[in-house]
Amino acid sequence: MVTERYGLLGWPVKHSVSPQMQGAGFRAIGRAASYELIPVAPEDLVAKVAELKALGFRGWNCTIPHKGGILACLDQIDPAAAGGSVNTVIHLDGKLYGHSTDGYGLERSLAESFGVSVRGGNLLFWGTGGAARAVGVYFASQGLKRLTLVNRTLARAEELAGLIRQVSPDCTVSVLAPDDLPALRSALHDTQALVQCTSVGLHPDDPCSVPEDLLTPGLNVLDMIYRPTKLLAEAPKRGCQVADGRAMLLYQGVRAFELWTGVSAPVAAMRAGLDAALAGKS
Numbered sequence: 001m002v003t004e005r006y007g008l009l010g011w012p013v014k015h016s017v018s019p020q021m022q023g024a025g026f027r028a029i030g031r032a033a034s035y036e037l038i039p040v041a042p043e044d045l046v047a048k049v050a051e052l053k054a055l056g057f058r059g060w061n062c063t064i065p066h067k068g069g070i071l072a073c074l075d076q077i078d079p080a081a082a083g084g085s086v087n088t089v090i091h092l093d094g095k096l097y098g099h100s101t102d103g104y105g106l107e108r109s110l111a112e113s114f115g116v117s118v119r120g121g122n123l124l125f126w127g128t129g130g131a132a133r134a135v136g137v138y139f140a141s142q143g144l145k146r147l148t149l150v151n152r153t154l155a156r157a158e159e160l161a162g163l164i165r166q167v168s169p170d171c172t173v174s175v176l177a178p179d180d181l182p183a184l185r186s187a188l189h190d191t192q193a194l195v196q197c198t199s200v201g202l203h204p205d206d207p208c209s210v211p212e213d214l215l216t217p218g219l220n221v222l223d224m225i226y227r228p229t230k231l232l233a234e235a236p237k238r239g240c241q242v243a244d245g246r247a248m249l250l251y252q253g254v255r256a257f258e259l260w261t262g263v264s265a266p267v268a269a270m271r272a273g274l275d276a277a278l279a280g281k282s
Contacts (some may be wrong), residue, residue, distance in 0.1 A: 004033035005056065006260060009048065009070075010063035013039045017277035018061065018253060024273025025257050028266035033058075042069055049073045052091070059090045059260045061253075067130050074098040082167060083137035083160075085130045088256040099259055102131055103138025105252030106195070106224075113243035114220040116192045119143035124191040126150045126178075126210055127198035128157045131224055135197075136160055140168035148174045148187045184214055193220040201229030208234050215240050224248060226278065250274055 008018050014037060022035040040048040042065055049070070052060060062070045067085040071077065075095040077086065086098035110116040116123075118139050125132045128151040136147060147164065151157035154175060161173040176183050188194060200209035201223060208230040215221065217239025223231050226245035235242045253274075254265040 002032055002034045004031065004058045005036065006033060006058060007036040007038045007052070007060045008063060009038045009040050009045070009060055009066050011039055011041050011065060013037045013063065016063070017274060018249075020277035021250065021253050021270050021274040022257060025253075025266050025270040028269035029261070029263060031261065040066070042066070045069050046073060049096070053094070053096070057091055059088070059256075061256055062087050062089065064130070067134070070098065080104075080138050080141065081134065082141075083133040083135075083163065085134035087134070087252065088259055090259055099256075100134045100138065101252040101255035101259070102134045102248070103142075104255045105248040105250070106135050106222075107139070107142065108251035108254075109243065109245075109247035110193060110195075110222065112247050113222060114193055114241060116220065120145050122146040122190060122192050124148040124150065124187055124194045126194060126196045128160045129197060129199070132195075132197040133160055133163075135195075136164050137167050140164045140171045144168070144171050146172045146174075146190075148176060148191065150176050150178050150184065152178055178211070181211070181214070188214055188216065188219060191219075193222055196221070196223040196225070196229075196231055199225075201225045201231060202227075206230060212238065222248075246274060246278065 008016055019035045026033040045066055067087055070086050077098045081098055081100035085100055088099040088101050090097040107118050121144050128149050149157040157175040161175050164173050196209050198209055200206050210231055212234055215235050215238040219240045221235045221240045222243045223229050224245040226249050232242050232244055250271055254267055257265040
């Protein structure tokens, strides 16, 4: 019998493999809990949150496009979500507490994939959307030394750069346009990893999200997208080390699991559940 309910709010949301990952975690610790996909249009978010509270949901995740909109529904926001992006909500005693676990997920993924540490590190983000905002602020709070932000809309990148500097004045933040190839080559020569943060690659016919001439031997490339992309296919041909977004997805889910349950997450079981789900959708 299910005694705890959790879920994922998004629009759309049917593509998600989080139910298989979180479900595997709950089974591994013997928790009588369910994790549901909850499609909700942006204009219906406030009403849906009220409904989930009334139904007794213990918590939920938020994905596109609700990571920002959910803020208006919360009673308290963790400092790690200072970037204005919340992906994990805890419902406790009638109040809602917002957290961002994306930064933790990417931090663990970079360490696992490339042996790269955020503290004292030097990274380049290709794109400055919601995920990059959440992660950039978190990384600055964890001691990141240098961050290069690449974005078509420079004003948006500068806004994030300003926010990061407020969190950590010691973090040097640079902003570049994606067509400033000489400056990009210089930045990539020094960076420990290029992190692809845009949505380019979600569709099979999408082009390579990063100009292929910038993909040089020895460059570590992590694409936040956890399905095959042109970037993930082309980068190894040019001598790059690559990782997709599945480890980030795993560890942000692991952190959410621990926030909800108060116990250590069964990482191996959750990884197996995630891998099986992705294999079934490939």
